[in-house]
Amino acid sequence: LTDDAGTLIDALRARLAELDDLGRVGGLLGWDQQTMMPPGGGPARGEAMATLERITHERATDPALGELLAELADGGGGGGDHEAALVRVARRDYDRARRVPTELAGEMALAASEAQPAWLEARERNDFAIFAPFLERNVELRKRYADCFPESEHPYDALLDRFEPDATTAQIRDVFARLSTGLVPLIEVIAAGPAPPELPGPFAIEAQRELALELARAIGYADDAWRMDDAVHPFASSVARTDIRVTTRFASDSLTGLFATMHEVGHGLYEHATDPALDRTTLGTGVSMGIHESQSRLWENCVGRSLTWWRHWYPRAQDLFPDALGDFPLEYFHRAINVVRPTLIRVEADEATYSLHVILRFELELALIEGTVAIVDLPEAWNARMKELLGVDVPDDRQGVLQDIHWAFGELGYFPTYALGNVVAAQLWKAAREALPDLDDRLAAGDCAPLRDWLRENVHRHGRALMPAEIIERATGGPLDPQPFLDYLEAKYRPLYRL
Amino acid sequence: LTDDAGTLIDALRARLAELDDLGRVGGLLGWDQQTMMPPGGGPARGEAMATLERITHERATDPALGELLAELADGGGGGGDHEAALVRVARRDYDRARRVPTELAGEMALAASEAQPAWLEARERNDFAIFAPFLERNVELRKRYADCFPESEHPYDALLDRFEPDATTAQIRDVFARLSTGLVPLIEVIAAGPAPPELPGPFAIEAQRELALELARAIGYADDAWRMDDAVHPFASSVARTDIRVTTRFASDSLTGLFATMHEVGHGLYEHATDPALDRTTLGTGVSMGIHESQSRLWENCVGRSLTWWRHWYPRAQDLFPDALGDFPLEYFHRAINVVRPTLIRVEADEATYSLHVILRFELELALIEGTVAIVDLPEAWNARMKELLGVDVPDDRQGVLQDIHWAFGELGYFPTYALGNVVAAQLWKAAREALPDLDDRLAAGDCAPLRDWLRENVHRHGRALMPAEIIERATGGPLDPQPFLDYLEAKYRPLYRL
Numbered sequence: 001l002t003d004d005a006g007t008l009i010d011a012l013r014a015r016l017a018e019l020d021d022l023g024r025v026g027g028l029l030g031w032d033q034q035t036m037m038p039p040g041g042g043p044a045r046g047e048a049m050a051t052l053e054r055i056t057h058e059r060a061t062d063p064a065l066g067e068l069l070a071e072l073a074d075g076g077g078g079g080g081d082h083e084a085a086l087v088r089v090a091r092r093d094y095d096r097a098r099r100v101p102t103e104l105a106g107e108m109a110l111a112a113s114e115a116q117p118a119w120l121e122a123r124e125r126n127d128f129a130i131f132a133p134f135l136e137r138n139v140e141l142r143k144r145y146a147d148c149f150p151e152s153e154h155p156y157d158a159l160l161d162r163f164e165p166d167a168t169t170a171q172i173r174d175v176f177a178r179l180s181t182g183l184v185p186l187i188e189v190i191a192a193g194p195a196p197p198e199l200p201g202p203f204a205i206e207a208q209r210e211l212a213l214e215l216a217r218a219i220g221y222a223d224d225a226w227r228m229d230d231a232v233h234p235f236a237s238s239v240a241r242t243d244i245r246v247t248t249r250f251a252s253d254s255l256t257g258l259f260a261t262m263h264e265v266g267h268g269l270y271e272h273a274t275d276p277a278l279d280r281t282t283l284g285t286g287v288s289m290g291i292h293e294s295q296s297r298l299w300e301n302c303v304g305r306s307l308t309w310w311r312h313w314y315p316r317a318q319d320l321f322p323d324a325l326g327d328f329p330l331e332y333f334h335r336a337i338n339v340v341r342p343t344l345i346r347v348e349a350d351e352a353t354y355s356l357h358v359i360l361r362f363e364l365e366l367a368l369i370e371g372t373v374a375i376v377d378l379p380e381a382w383n384a385r386m387k388e389l390l391g392v393d394v395p396d397d398r399q400g401v402l403q404d405i406h407w408a409f410g411e412l413g414y415f416p417t418y419a420l421g422n423v424v425a426a427q428l429w430k431a432a433r434e435a436l437p438d439l440d441d442r443l444a445a446g447d448c449a450p451l452r453d454w455l456r457e458n459v460h461r462h463g464r465a466l467m468p469a470e471i472i473e474r475a476t477g478g479p480l481d482p483q484p485f486l487d488y489l490e491a492k493y494r495p496l497y498r499l
Numbered sequence: 500l501t502d503d504a505g506t507l508i509d510a511l512r513a514r515l516a517e518l519d520d521l522g523r524v525g526g527l528l529g530w531d532q533q534t535m536m537p538p539g540g541g542p543a544r545g546e547a548m549a550t551l552e553r554i555t556h557e558r559a560t561d562p563a564l565g566e567l568l569a570e571l572a573d574g575g576g577g578g579g580d581h582e583a584a585l586v587r588v589a590r591r592d593y594d595r596a597r598r599v600p601t602e603l604a605g606e607m608a609l610a611a612s613e614a615q616p617a618w619l620e621a622r623e624r625n626d627f628a629i630f631a632p633f634l635e636r637n638v639e640l641r642k643r644y645a646d647c648f649p650e651s652e653h654p655y656d657a658l659l660d661r662f663e664p665d666a667t668t669a670q671i672r673d674v675f676a677r678l679s680t681g682l683v684p685l686i687e688v689i690a691a692g693p694a695p696p697e698l699p700g701p702f703a704i705e706a707q708r709e710l711a712l713e714l715a716r717a718i719g720y721a722d723d724a725w726r727m728d729d730a731v732h733p734f735a736s737s738v739a740r741t742d743i744r745v746t747t748r749f750a751s752d753s754l755t756g757l758f759a760t761m762h763e764v765g766h767g768l769y770e771h772a773t774d775p776a777l778d779r780t781t782l783g784t785g786v787s788m789g790i791h792e793s794q795s796r797l798w799e800n801c802v803g804r805s806l807t808w809w810r811h812w813y814p815r816a817q818d819l820f821p822d823a824l825g826d827f828p829l830e831y832f833h834r835a836i837n838v839v840r841p842t843l844i845r846v847e848a849d850e851a852t853y854s855l856h857v858i859l860r861f862e863l864e865l866a867l868i869e870g871t872v873a874i875v876d877l878p879e880a881w882n883a884r885m886k887e888l889l890g891v892d893v894p895d896d897r898q899g900v901l902q903d904i905h906w907a908f909g910e911l912g913y914f915p916t917y918a919l920g921n922v923v924a925a926q927l928w929k930a931a932r933e934a935l936p937d938l939d940d941r942l943a944a945g946d947c948a949p950l951r952d953w954l955r956e957n958v959h960r961h962g963r964a965l966m967p968a969e970i971i972e973r974a975t976g977g978p979l980d981p982q983p984f985l986d987y988l989e990a991k992y993r994p995l996y997r998l
Contacts, residue, residue: 021550024543025524032527036535040724041742044523047779048739051520055554225539240547243540280546 008072009083015065016090017280022056024239031237031245035229050109057105061097069094082277085465089283096161099148108145111137112410119408126398128379131408136375138410139368146369156369159413163289164420166467169366172416175423175482176359182486184389186493187352190340191391193497199336200324202252207320212248212261215313219262219299220269220452221246228261236264236296238271241279255337259300266299267292269452273460283464289414291459291468293421294428301351301422302429302488303443303451307334312446335496342390344399351422352489356389358419361404365412424472426485428459431476507571508582514564515589516779521555523738530736530744534728549608556604560596568593581776584964588782595660598647607644610636611909618907625897627878630907635874637909638867645868655868658912662788663919665966668865671915674922674981675858681985683888685992686851689839690890692996698835699823701751706819711747711760714812718761718798719768719951720745727760735763735795737770740778754836758799765798766791768951772959782963788913790958790967792920793927800850800921801928801987802942802950806833811945834995841889843898850921851988855888857918860903864911923971925984927958930975 026049033045059065069091115134122131146155154169161167213221213228221228224242231247238244246264250257270286278284286292303309310317310330317333318325325333340350346357364381367373373381382401383394394400406414432454433439442450458475472480493499525548532544558564568590614633621630645654653668660666712720712727720727723741730746737743745763749756769785777783785791802808806829809816813832817824824832839849845856863880866872872880881900882893893899905913931953932938941949957974971979992998 017546018550018554021547025528025547025551028528028531029524032531036726037738038722038724038726038742040721041739044739044742044778047516048520048524051517052524055517222539223537225537227535227537239536240540240543243537243543279543 005072008068009086012065012068012072012086012090013281015059015062015068016086016282019056019060020280020282020284022052022059023282026052026056027237028239031239031247034231034233034235035245035247046113053109057097057102060093061102065090065094066098082275082281082283082465085283086281089464092165093282096149100145101148104141104144104148108138108141108410111141112408115408115410116405119402119405123398123402126396126402128397128402131402132375132378135378135407138407139375139412142410142412143369156366156413159365159369160416161413163414163417164468165288166469167288167290167416167420171480172362172420173366175480176355176362176416176419179355179419179423179482179485180359180389182482183352183356183489186486186489187340187342187356188391189499190352190493190497191342193499196335196339196497197328197332199255199333200328201254203250203255203321203324205250205252208250208255208257211313211317211320212250212258214316215258215304216246216261216265218446219265219303219448220272221265225272226268234260234264236267236271238268238285241272241274241276241284244268244272259304259337262304263296263300266296269299269455270295270460273452273456274463275461275465278463278465285463287462287464287466287471288468289417290420290424291471293417294424295455295459297421297425298429298455302425303448305334305337305351306443307331308440308444310334310337311444338492338496340493340497342392344386344392344394345403352493353390355419355422355485358415360385360389361406361415362419365415369412420480423480423482423485426488427472427476427478427481428455429488430484431458504571507567508585511564511567511571511585511589512780514558514561514567515585515781518555518559519779519781519783521551521558522781525551525555526736527738530738530746533730533732533734534744534746545612552608556596556601559592560601564589564593565597581774581780581782581964584782585780588963591664592781595648599644600647603640603643603647607637607640607909610640611907614907614909615904618901618904622897622901625895625901627896627901630901631874631877634877634906637906638874638911641909641911642868655865655912658864658868659915660912662913662916663967664787665968666787666789666915666919670979671861671919672865674979675861675915675918678854678918678922678981678984679858679888681981682851682855682988685985685988686839686841686855687890688998689851689992689996690841692998695834695838695996696827696831698754698832699827700753702754702820702823704749704751707749707754707756710812710816710819711749711757713815714757714803715745715760715764717945718764718802718947719771720764724771725767733759733763735766735770737767737784740771740773740775740783743767743771758803758836761803762795762799765795768798768954769794769959772951772955773962774960774964777962777964784962786961786963786965786970787967788916789919789923790970792916793923794954794958796920796924797928797954801924802947804833804836804850805942805991806830807939807943809833809836810943837991837995839992839996841891843885843891843893844902851992852889854918854921854984857914859884859888860905860914861918864914868911919979922979922981922984925987926971926975926977926980927954928987929983930957 029045029049037045069087072087073091115138118134119131122128142159143155146152146158149158152158156169160169160172216228226244226246229245229247230249232249234248236246246268248257248261248264270292274284310333314330314333340352342353343349346354349357363385364373364378379397379401386392386394386400432451436450436454439450459471462471469479528544528548536544568586571586572590614637617633618630621627641658642654645657648657651657655668659668659671715727725743725745728746729748731748733747735745745767747756747760747763769791773783809829809832813829839851841852842848845853848856862884863872863877878896878900885891885893931950935949935953938949958970961970968978
């Protein structure tokens with residue numbers, strides 16, 4: 001490395017450190033908004049976040065950054081692995097940010113903020129027509145966004161890329177086709193079978209909180225670098241690699257809060273275990289929403305809904321909830337937390353049906369971008385496809401096309417990553433089990449260290465230094481593939497439902 | 500207002516809104532650091548705060564802002580009261596910020612961050628020599644800072660101005676001389692008298708928290724725009740006018756947490772009651788540390804340690820602490836919360852002796868800046884003056900010159916504002932009582948609205964649109980004056996201590 005290149009890379013690092021700091025500060029504002037802020041703080045918080053985003057965008061698209069990256073690309077960079085990745089990722093971010101005119105970004109933000117109250121009102125009144133013009137505007141702006149990337153094979157690729165870098169519409173379409181082909185008959189046969197036992201209750205909130213914290217600590221939550229709070233919609237946020245905030249929500253009539261906790265701790269663990277060398281580089285964070293969701297789903301479902309896991313934890317749960325679970329056998333509990341039923345609402349869907357909810361949204365987003373479904377026809381298209389995929393009748397738009405906030409935010413391209421999470425989680429789970437022959441025994445003994453270490457080594461530490469496809473390829477020896485997820489579900493449900 | 504001037508003022512407002520947002524975001528980072536952040540988040544938080552400060556300083560000293568202000572000063576501005584104030588205050592801020600070279604600001608920040616661990620170690624080891632070179636460096640940099648304002652009558656004026664705009668060393672010296680002349684004999688005569696009754700205990704923390712919240716709500720805390728948390732060193736922070744965060748700390752062997760709460764709610768109320776028209780202008784906040792402290796002291800002491808206040812609240816306290824206070828008469832309680840005793844530690848000092856601790860620090864800071872006391876002689880000077888002012892012997896530097904963190908931060912010029920707070924609180928208290936003849940009756944009925952409204956009208960709403968001296972003049976009809984504080988203490992302690 002020449003002195004010049006050293007100076008250039010230092011200059012790049014300084015700019016990335018600033019961008020990273022600004023991003024983390026924005027994250028803290030969001031976390032605070034959803035956990036701590038008194039309601040009166042809302043309008044001012046919106047202004048402060050917009051200011052921060054504007055400054056961040058200004059710095060992220062500063063032509064001087066572009067010049068620096070160009071010099072580094074001309075042979076200036078190229079030290080260790082990380083430095084090459086730094087230049088590559090920073091250049092990708094810069095190029096993509098520069099493609100989108102500031103005015104368009106502003107219009108997108110404005111349209112999204114105007115659409116949200118309209119969506120809320122439409123949902124409340126069960127009247128899609130109220131939301132339709134705002135959705136139309138969001139879709140139109142997303143098309144203009146896609147136009148900024150004319151080299152894409154499909155305009156939807158540009159939308160996908162914001163959440164899943166390098167993913168293509170063709171690839172997702174293929175994976176989702178294989179996924180629904182496998183899922184639809186599996187779900188049908190389960191749904192036709194006998195009803196699983198219902199989980200008794202109630203479950204005192206404070207005891208749930210205690211157990212949730214114990215599960216979290218077993219997975220990797222550490223008191224000196226994490227915190228856990230309540231939020232209406234649970235999420236995880238990385239204020240820093242050593243300042244991880246997970247949120248959860250408990251209800252006394254179910255244990256969903258425990259699974260939400262394991263889910264969010266899975267997200268948190270990814271952020272917590274990135275390579276410290278990537279701190280303050282913008283690369284020390286999850287590489288995509290799909291890979292992120294694989295980490296949450298793996299802990300929530302592959303681990304958290306397994307018989308193995310509860311072999312260790314169920315006695316503790318029975319201690320904490322003696323009235324509800326004292327006489328309820330472990331095997332019943334395992335079936336009760338693995339109910340599969342086609343239902344209307346995505347966020348309440350089980351592990352098997354969930355992906356079909358996502359596939360439906362992906363298909364409709366594509367249709368909107370391709371113009372093959374008009375906004376006005378969207379509710380009907382939704383309902384028809386729900387019937388085909390899940391066999392359910394949608395009674396009203398509130399429980400159908402109006403249920404999610406994502407389209408009010410204009411976030412097309414986001415939904416697919418939820419199903420990718422399931423797919424990748426199963427691929428990683430398979431690979432980890434092959435690599436760690438005693439994994440089940442260790443989990444059954446309450447020891448998460450082997451799995452945690454494997455995930456750190458194969459996924460977490462890379463941050464954004466590897467692309468999602470590289471992570472999957474290196475960790476599993478193959479490309480994105482829905483088969484392990486289908487195999488995993490079969491292997492789990494066949495004995496459980498005596499299929 | 501011409502169209503041009505309108506455009507100019509809009510451009511100024513946009514820049515001030517950004518600066519205001521950045522300042523509030525920095526405030527939230529600080530609040531979070533002291534209340535919520537897991538310890539692991541510390542180093543990253545330091546970096547994020549430094550980044551935010553650097554960006555803020557860059558924007559606050561942007562030459563384009565200077566040009567805008569120059570155009571507005573040339574007759575462009577001049578709409579309503581607020582617009583004139585906007586231009587005037589923004590110009591003052593800009594001019595002062597531009598005076599200080601970026602390198603000097605950086606050196607000051609660096610020296611302060613290096614001095615803090617040295618101060619901690621020195622205090623722990625009770626060894627002033629460890630801290631001395633770092634303090635020397637801080638003082639030297641403060642002198643260079645003062646040199647940036649050569650028009651000042653005294654170099655210390657420039658340091659004062661950062662916390663108390665337009666205050667002068669000559670003025671403070673005069674006020675403090677009159678203050679200590681009155682305080683020293685009063686304290687001597689009280690100290691020679693009989694010991695007041697001791698407050699019984701213990702006081703359950705949760706009951707204290709409940710009472711603290713009730714007191715806070717009576718003063719003006721509202722659940723939809725405030726929150727209250729625990730912090731090691733209580734403080735108040737305004738994330739927005741409608742997002743006020745107060746912190747407090749309770750110990751089971753005393754009720755100091757209640758007084759800390761009233762103190763911080765006093766600060767919060769000032770921020771909460773600024774004119775909404777000043778939102779996002781950088782003027783919608785307290786004008787100086789002295790005026791701010793007057794608001795906290797007024798509620799903590801003038802109200803919170805009065806017999807009147809406890810006539811209403813003592814029965815409630817007795818309900819909450821029946822074992823400790825059930826048989827302890829109100830008059831005893833009133834004397835127990837008004838103990839006056841010369842002691843060693845400023846932060847534990849009572850209402851009467853507190854100002855003498857401050858005066859000592861002011862004198863020593865002046866001596867350091869004037870070069871009449873060498874750093875090496877500082878402990879001795881401290882101890883000698885403690886003996887003169889308070890009659891106490893300082894057993895070691897830990898309980899003497901090393902007790903406060905302020906000098907480790909390099910914050911010379913800050914201490915005087917604590918005593919100004921006492922002085923101004925008494926002036927405002929006197930004026931409010933004259934203006935509101937039934938004030939005592941209302942407070943004795945638990946009704947704070949008349950006092951709160953008077954303070955809003957005369958102090959709070961102005962934010963930074965009036966200078967401290969203007970606020971005092973308009974509200975009290977005269978200049979800064981220590982006599983009302985001395986009169987207030989005399990009137991309170993004479994009957995209490997049967998002097």
